[in-house]
Amino acid sequence: MRFELSETQQLLQKTARQFLTNECPMAEVRKRMETDNPHDAALHKKMAEQGWTGMIFPEEYGGMALGMVELAATFEQMGRVLLPGAFFSTVALAGSILDAAGNPEQKAKWLTPICEGTALATAALIEESPEWETATWSATAKASGSGYVLDGKKMFVTDAATADFIVAAVKLSGELALVVVPANAPGLSVRALRSYDLTRRVSEVSFQGVNVGADHLLAKGAAAEAALHHGLNVAVLALTAEMAGGMARALEITTEYAKTRKQFDTVIGKFQAVQHLCADMYLWTESSRAAVYYAAYALDKRLPEADAAISVAKVYAGDSYREVGNRGIQVHGGMGFTWENDMHLFYRRAKASESALGETAYHRERLARLVIDAV
Amino acid sequence: MDLTLTPEQIQFRDELRAWLKANVPAPVPRGTEESMEQRFARLRVWQRQLFDAGWAGVSWPKDCGGRGASLLEQVIFLEEMARAQAPQMANTLGLGLIGPTIIHYGTQEQKMRYLPKILSAEEIWCQGFSEPNAGSDVAGIRSDGRLDGDHFVINAHKVWNSYGWVADWCALVVRTDPTAAKHKGLTYILVDMKSPGVEVRPIRQMSGESEFAELYFRDVRVPVANVLGKVNSGWEVALGTLMHERATLGSSITIVYRRMFDKLVAYTKNTIRSGRPLSEDKGIRQKLAQAYAELEVFRVAQLRSVARVSSTGVPGPEGSFLKIFWSEYNQRFQQLAQEIMGPYGTLEEGSPYAIDGGEWAYGFLRTRGNTIEAGTSEIQRNIIGHFVLGFPKSY
Numbered sequence: 174m175r176f177e178l179s180e181t182q183q184l185l186q187k188t189a190r191q192f193l194t195n196e197c198p199m200a201e202v203r204k205r206m207e208t209d210n211p212h213d214a215a216l217h218k219k220m221a222e223q224g225w226t227g228m229i230f231p232e233e234y235g236g237m238a239l240g241m242v243e244l245a246a247t248f249e250q251m252g253r254v255l256l257p258g259a260f261f262s263t264v265a266l267a268g269s270i271l272d273a274a275g276n277p278e279q280k281a282k283w284l285t286p287i288c289e290g291t292a293l294a295t296a297a298l299i300e301e302s303p304e305w306e307t308a309t310w311s312a313t314a315k316a317s318g319s320g321y322v323l324d325g326k327k328m329f330v331t332d333a334a335t336a337d338f339i340v341a342a343v344k345l346s347g348e349l350a351l352v353v354v355p356a357n358a359p360g361l362s363v364r365a366l367r368s369y370d371l372t373r374r375v376s377e378v379s380f381q382g383v384n385v386g387a388d389h390l391l392a393k394g395a396a397a398e399a400a401l402h403h404g405l406n407v408a409v410l411a412l413t414a415e416m417a418g419g420m421a422r423a424l425e426i427t428t429e430y431a432k433t434r435k436q437f438d439t440v441i442g443k444f445q446a447v448q449h450l451c452a453d454m455y456l457w458t459e460s461s462r463a464a465v466y467y468a469a470y471a472l473d474k475r476l477p478e479a480d481a482a483i484s485v486a487k488v489y490a491g492d493s494y495r496e497v498g499n500r501g502i503q504v505h506g507g508m509g510f511t512w513e514n515d516m517h518l519f520y521r522r523a524k525a526s527e528s529a530l531g532e533t534a535y536h537r538e539r540l541a542r543l544v545i546d547a548v
Numbered sequence: 549m550d551l552t553l554t555p556e557q558i559q560f561r562d563e564l565r566a567w568l569k570a571n572v573p574a575p576v577p578r579g580t581e582e583s584m585e586q587r588f589a590r591l592r593v594w595q596r597q598l599f600d601a602g603w604a605g606v607s608w609p610k611d612c613g614g615r616g617a618s619l620l621e622q623v624i625f626l627e628e629m630a631r632a633q634a635p636q637m638a639n640t641l642g643l644g645l646i647g648p649t650i651i652h653y654g655t656q657e658q659k660m661r662y663l664p665k666i667l668s669a670e671e672i673w674c675q676g677f678s679e680p681n682a683g684s685d686v687a688g689i690r691s692d693g694r695l696d697g698d699h700f701v702i703n704a705h706k707v708w709n710s711y712g713w714v715a716d717w718c719a720l721v722v723r724t725d726p727t728a729a730k731h732k733g734l735t736y737i738l739v740d741m742k743s744p745g746v747e748v749r750p751i752r753q754m755s756g757e758s759e760f761a762e763l764y765f766r767d768v769r770v771p772v773a774n775v776l777g778k779v780n781s782g783w784e785v786a787l788g789t790l791m792h793e794r795a796t797l798g799s800s801i802t803i804v805y806r807r808m809f810d811k812l813v814a815y816t817k818n819t820i821r822s823g824r825p826l827s828e829d830k831g832i833r834q835k836l837a838q839a840y841a842e843l844e845v846f847r848v849a850q851l852r853s854v855a856r857v858s859s860t861g862v863p864g865p866e867g868s869f870l871k872i873f874w875s876e877y878n879q880r881f882q883q884l885a886q887e888i889m890g891p892y893g894t895l896e897e898g899s900p901y902a903i904d905g906g907e908w909a910y911g912f913l914r915t916r917g918n919t920i921e922a923g924t925s926e927i928q929r930n931i932i933g934h935f936v937l938g939f940p941k942s943y
Contacts, residue, residue, distance in 0.1 A: 174550065174557075175551075175855055175859070176855035431939065442939040445929075445943075447939075448930065449930075449933065451932075452869075452872075452937070455936060456932075460849045460869070463848045463851075466549060466848075467851070484841070485844045488837070488838065537841070541834070544813070545816070545817070545836060548813065
């Protein structure tokens with residue numbers, strides 16, 4: 174039995190860390206986040222050259238066919254640097270749904286450009302009542318001519334502004350359907366929302382009589398539910414891996430500060446009150462990391478407990494990242510409350526991640542169904 | 549990552565599982581009239597039965613009566629014992645702490661002398677570290693060990709000694725060089741509890757029972773040959789023991805806690821309030837799911853730690869966060885049970901209407917000790933601060 178990453182996985186992790194530390198320094202993140210669009214096309218291209226955009230996808234579409242543990246190891250590094258832009262929505266969200274839902278022609282058409290790094294994408298799922306039960310969604314697709322016409326409104330769509338196409342979850346004859354909608358389709362509009370995570374943007378996406386061809390329907394009914402279920406598990410895993418990475422970095426920054434900041438003629442890291450705050454940050458970080466990699470392993474091996482493991486990681490990382498942020502800011506004192514200090518950027522990402530892809534209460538209820546109702 | 553067991557480990561697990569199925573004694577329910585002594589005698593017989601069947605000391609060397617398997621088999625053993633709801637073995641400290649320390653620091657003679665009788669429960673062990681003025685500051689030990697020929701003459705007052713009331717032997721830490729620096733003058737020595745001058749007094753806990761004792765040693769003569777490790781290097785030996793304590797404790801805990809969780813879930817499904825089962829109450833579902841998530845995270849964090857220890861061979865200071873985790877989790881969990889059960893949760897063993905023989909009332913009070921025993925949460929956070937995060941020592 175071995176919980177540690179394999180040598181190849183460790184190499185991947187190390188390469189990703191070096192690459193992202195060099196290519197995505199905090200100064201660059203800050204510059205990007207002050208603009209309307211934090212996505213960095215040049216950086217995305219470089220990541221595609223590393224093969225990361227196709228990391229988990231089949232080789233026939235230009236992917237590397239790696240597993241969930243590799244995915245977690247890479248996203249953990251992205252979370253460390255607060256990578257801004259559409260990599261997450263393109264690969265972890267839209268890409269994984271496409272991979273699970275599309276037929277070979279559809280994958281060649283939409284997944285291949287994702288792997289190549291030439292297309293950005295996202296998924297439009299929840300609506301004004303931000304519930305994750307697919308039965309509550311009301312946007313529709315209706316057969317029209319040789320294709321479909323879409324109507325409805327989707328909310329909190331991650332990085333929609335940069336997407337070349339959007340995977341939309343709609344109702345088709347009362348069943349869930351997954352449809353690819355090109356961003357330039359007439360009738361599709363994207364309105365930016367202003368959320369406090371400046372490094373990851375969300376939008377409202379409206380469909381008003383949007384026409385798509387018949388080949389844009391990826392799946393419907395049970396097949397669509399299953400594909401979405403799998404895609405969301407992958408996306409939540411990537412998100413929690415990012416969260417674990419963010420926690421680790423926030424802890425490093427905080428301990429470094431506490432080792433240099435002096436008060437009462439000594440470094441504040443000598444005081445137990447400060448050490449204990451940092452010890453809690455360590456506990457949450459390491460525990461979250463264990464939960465994330467276990468979830469990755471469970472999903473990779475398709476263990477029966479994979480769903481529960483994913484929700485466990487989301488619930489725990491959500492609480493943990495927020496509390497790591499709280500402690501980190503507290504240890505920094507007044508400096509931690511300034512704009513120029515980076516702690517608030519991690520804190521903002523922590524809070525946005527906590528409510529993304531199913532807030533904690535949703536994942537707790539999902540667990541309750543698995544461990545209370547099912548026994 | 550590969551969390552699967554080898555075919556040999558699976559075979560070991562299946563054999564053990566079958567043996568346990570055939571041999572685990574029927575549980576003695578809480579509230580059964582049984583004295584502490586009767587209970588202990590029962591656990592002693594049970595350990596002897598395990599020993600005779602070759603299941604005691606799974607990861608201990610073969611020539612000392614062990615099975616010679618790896619730490620992972622040891623973890624499988626602990627998990628299977630918990631899963632089978634087997635009673636714990638009588639010699640808890642001998643098996644979990646003192647035996648591994650003797651394996652690590654003992655001479656061949658010492659190993660042959662002490663280990664087989666730890667495994668067979670012929671000799672029960674307790675541990676004498678804490679003193680009235682050396683609790684968290686365990687290196688502040690004042691107990692006096694003075695060399696007299698080939699003996700140490702020991703004068704000591706020790707407290708919080710689990711199994712002190714029944715122990716045949718005590719792993720004692722005493723100060724043998726009062727002139728040396730605090731951590732330098734200590735010696736770890738094995739003391740026969742039947743030696744003249746040893747006195748044991750029970751301490752009654754807030755949970756009502758007396759698991760702990762205090763020990764008095766008055767001019768007790770102990771052969772120098774009983775020193776474990778070197779004279780005046782007892783701190784290093786004691787530290788090894790404490791890290792063992794944190795490394796393996798979690799393996800059976802996860803299974804025991806899971807059983808308690810399942811029990812609480814069953815209670816909420818079988819208890820009707822406001823016309824429906826408590827398990828359908830949204831608030832209670834949220835809290836149970838939260839407890840489940842925390843327990844699962846602990847399980848996998850423990851798994852990761854065990855996998856690491858089994859590849860590096862030594863438990864590291866990161867075990868401190870697992871100690872904080874399980875102790876604080878257990879307090880939150882028992883509080884949740886109290887919240888769900890309301891006034892029924894307060895009913896103790898022997899009371900009409902007590903739930904599960906008063907287990908929940910006892911459990912709630914007992915967990916208050918979890919963040920104190922085996923190193924307080926504050927000490928664990930100091931260890932993380934200094935040894936893991938690299939802050940200057942705060943004390």
